[in-house]
């Protein structure tokens with residue numbers, strides 16, 4: 001059995017006994033077989049001596065047990081690593097940042113404490129998955145939708161603490177933004193409630209976010225200052241109808257006004273669903289089409305002439321390619337805009353959006369199906385489910401064995417920089433990343449389009465392959481770090497990352513001699529002086545381990 005770093009065998013064995021007393025013997029896992037389940041299946045360090053692995057796992061079933069575990073960990077200085085459903089694939093899975101930590105597995109705490117239909121919110125424990133919450137709402141016949149990320153087996157608490165995103169109306173898509181009220185077990189074992197939750201008997205804990213005084217919720221996301229044991233979330237009342245329409249524009253440079261008009265429509269809330277960018281010419285699917293394309297339902301392969309032109313236009317552009325597209329009526333870009341609301345209002349908003357996009361010469365429009373709710377089973381099978389608040393695992397077709405991908409990889413790590421929400425920035429990011437790929441000896445990066453989860457900035461998501469070949473993984477990790485650096489030089493920072501890159505990325509947020517990291521460290525030292533909680537998460541190390549990382 002692995003022992004946590006700087007802990008004696010005797011102390012560890014005593015602590016494990018006390019964990020067993022606190023949560024029950026069957027909920028403390030120490031066998032190699034059990035502990036291996038907490039390995040990160042997508043680990044870019046797979047099979048290497050430095051792979052991040054746990055020493056044991058403890059699974060409490062309530063907040064009192066969490067308090068006991070935290071107090072024991074503090075007494076013996078055992079590093080613990082809380083996870084909710086532990087499905088953070090691409091960003092670390094359920095493996096700790098500091099090898100040898102004990103995973104605090106909160107999956108058994110899976111109570112849905114309240115769902116309020118009239119005021120559209122839920123209060124849940126960390127082990128509640130998106131599937132659980134969806135089923136609960138369906139079984140009770142409540143007219144509420146949950147904003148789900150693509151993999152429905154994760155949890156509102158775990159996903160939002162890592163600042164994940166989904167697909168519904170703008171105000172729900174940023175999952176940390178749409179939480180309201182938290183309960184946290186601090187490293188001392190004390191329970192803190194944030195927002196209105198600090199008021200004993202509060203009647204609006206899940207309805208008013210900020211309470212009184214400094215609003216501290218943010219410091220518990222992408223951090224290691226406590227164990228979150230409850231969180232409130234605002235849910236989306238089921239809308240009357242959904243309409244989406246796709247705008248097609250003919251020329252390469254049309255992407256610039258396309259994004260400008262889109263931004264205006266979103267920022268004035270004319271469109272309220274997640275927009276979706278694609279390129280029929282460059283054969284880039286919109287997000288809502290990815291699963292269908294991966295199943296072999298994409299467009300026909302390009303003609304020999306187009307394939308030749310595409311091969312000669314590595315940055316996604318050449319005058320010849322554009323001329324071919326214009327001659328053959330193939331649009332350069334597509335943008336789907338989505339509307340949730342009353343059927344008539346959606347139709348009027350779509351008309352208004354068309355008027356605005358018509359400023360781009362040659363813009364064409366296709367209105368897609370209008371949906372009323374609940375969807376029929378046939379409709380459910382056709383749509384991108386998360387866009388309708390329905391959890392699913394279909395996105396795992398990315399990189400999975402399929403007709404278009406007969407030799408799948410072992411996983412991927414997401415390189416996900418945030419760039420400005422402009423067409424110019426899309427071109428610039430592609431230029432910078434494709435030059436960098438050449439320089440760092442990576443396969444040519446095909447032109448790609450960013451995702452539109454967040455309203456005010458784009459996020460570029462590149463899936464970097466993870467294999468079980470040590471040399472390939474080493475090379476990819478080195479290239480990933482170089483890309484992070486190159487992005488930072490352009491002023492583009494990552495929004496989230498796997499543990500193996502967290503120090504590198506935190507280091508790029510270096511304004512004023514790393515004052516932000518030093519501020520985090522000051523908080524860490526005050527809140528968790530023994531550094532027992534999630535040591536190293538997002539580059540925040542406890543004092544006694546800081547030097548080793550420098």
Ligand SMILES: Cc1cc2nc3c(=O)[nH]c(=O)nc-3n(C[C@H](O)[C@H](O)[C@H](O)COP(=O)(O)OP(=O)(O)OC[C@H]3O[C@@H](n4cnc5c(N)ncnc54)[C@H](O)[C@@H]3O)c2cc1C
Pocket residue numbers: 082083084085086087088089090091092093094106126148149150151153154155156157158159160161162163164165166226227228229395396398534537
């Ligand atoms: C194909 C694919 C598609 C994906 N699509 C999306 C997507 O659309 N949107 C998206 O956001 N993500 C996406 N992901 C990433 C990831 O799978 C999800 O974000 C997933 O929801 C995270 O897992 P989880 O909810 O189980 O969180 P967890 O793994 O439980 O938590 C994540 C981290 O937060 C911290 N944490 C969790 N719970 C607590 C707690 N109670 N107290 C203190 N700290 C805690 C821990 O450090 C933990 O490692 C995708 C991944 C893949 C492979």
